[in-house]
Amino acid sequence: QRLITQTGAIGLDTRYVDLEKIQEVNVNIGFIDKLFGTGNIFAPSASQASIGAIVTDSRFSYTQIIYRPNLAALKEPYKVQKLLQEAMKEVKLSSS
Numbered sequence: 001q002r003l004i005t006q007t008g009a010i011g012l013d014t015r016y017v018d019l020e021k022i023q024e025v026n027v028n029i030g031f032i033d034k035l036f037g038t039g040n041i042f043a044p045s046a047s048q049a050s051i052g053a054i055v056t057d058s059r060f061s062y063t064q065i066i067y068r069p070n071l072a073a074l075k076e077p078y079k080v081q082k083l084l085q086e087a088m089k090e091v092k093l094s095s096s
Helices: 031-036 077-095
Strands: 002-007 013-018 026-028 039-042 051-056 061-066 071-074
Touching (some): 026 077, 039 077
Antiparallel strands (some): 026 039
16 A cells, blocks of 8 residues: 655656555644645655755754655645554554
8 A cells, every 4th residue: 555646737746655664644734724724744754855954053953854745735634644644554454
C-alpha cells in the first residue's frame, strides 16, 4: 500500500511513497488555511529530501528542516491524517 500524490497545473508530477516508509503524519493549519477552513498534511518518509538551514548566532546554533507538504489545502486535514495513520498501522500489523 502506498500514498500517491499528483501535482502540477501544466505538467503532472506523480510521487509514490510506501506507507511503511512514512515516519509520521503531521497537520499544519496556517493563517490562510484558517480563513478557508483548510490545512496541509506533511508525511515525510525516511528517504524524502528536505531543505535544511543551519542558523548560527553568538548565543545558539540550530538546524531547521522544512518539508514540502504532501497534501495541500485539504478541507478536513485531521480526518485525512487519521485515515493515513490507520492505514499505516494496518500495513505494520500485516507485515509482522
